[in-house]
Each structure stands twice: as structure tokens, then as C-alpha cells.
Amino acid sequence: MNSIIVVFPKTEDGKSIRNLLTRHGYDVTAVCTLGSQALNCIDMMNDGVIVCGYKFSDMYYFDLKNALPQGFDMLLLASARVCAECSDPGIVCVPMPLKVQDLMNTLEMMCMNQARRRKKKRTGPRQRSEEETKVLWEAKEILMERNHMTEEEAHRYIQKCSMDSGTSLAETARMVISMTKI
Secondary structure (H helix, E strand, O other), rough: OOOOOEEOHHHHHHHHHHHHHHHHOOOOEEEEEEHHHHHHHHHOOOOOEEEEEOOOOOOOOHHHHOOOOEEEEEEEEEEHHHHOOOOOOOOEEOEEEEEEEEHHHHHHHHHHHHHHHHHHHHHOOOOOOOHHHHHHHHOOOOHHHHHHHOOOHHHHHHHHHHHOOOHHHHHHHHHHHHHOOO
């Protein structure tokens, strides 16, 4: 679930964008008229998307972007001129006048990227046990001795076999060892 905060200087504009997003299945966490209000709203969140205009009474969009914690993305809805002047690669722009499909496709892409980042952060690389490391090293030594491979070549060979067979690296290393004992 993505946290979406809408920030526009005019309350009516913010509510219109919120209603549009809601009709397309998005949950909008808050509608704000000031950048500082948006920053207060995100204090309790880990990540999310800020959908905003370019100027608020207390700051500009780039000030808000610079104040956002890591994990938050910004979708700027502004004139083509402002979008062209926006040089920050961390800000995604949709030019006005707004095409609903452009907004929805862009927001969908941003939400998918956030979900991917969350999943990557959750899963992270698994640490090998000491026993798995020993088995892997033994299999590499066998390949290096018998097939005259370097350590890197032996590791890549085991890695490729592992990926091709859909087994873990340690399991593939055990297979290499068992094949030499036959």
C-alpha cells in the first residue's frame, strides 16, 4: 500500500486531484495546502509519493523535495515550462494541462517502483552459513584442480549451474563434490 499525499496551494485543486486518484483506486493519505503540512504528515511514514504543484505559500516544490526523507518520491504537476526547467532526476513531472491517463500511468509506475524497493529492502541478500561457505570453497577447489579454472571462473560456473537448475549455490556445490566422488 502506497502512501500518497497531495499538496496544492488551493484546497479545491488538491481535493480535485484526490478525488481523481480515489476514483482510480488510489488511497490518498492527506491533502495539504502547505509544504510544511506535507512534511508533518510524512513524519509517521516510511515511504510514499507526494503529488504536488510547483509553488505553495511557504515554499517551492524543490524545497519540499530537498526536505523529504529518503523513500519518498515526488510527482510534480506543473506547466510544460516548469517541467522543462526541473533538472532534479528525483522529481517526475507531468505537464499541465493534465491528461488523466498520463497521470495514472506515471503514478502507477512510481508505486510499482516503491513496492519493488520495499521488497528488495525486506528480502536483502542472505548470508551463507559457515558450512555452506566451506562446501562452496571445496567445490571451487575441485573445479580449479580438475578443470584448470581460476577461482573466479569456478565460482561463475557454479553460479551458472545453480541458476540453470534452480538450486541454491550450496546445493549445486554439493552436486559438484558428489560427482567427483563417483
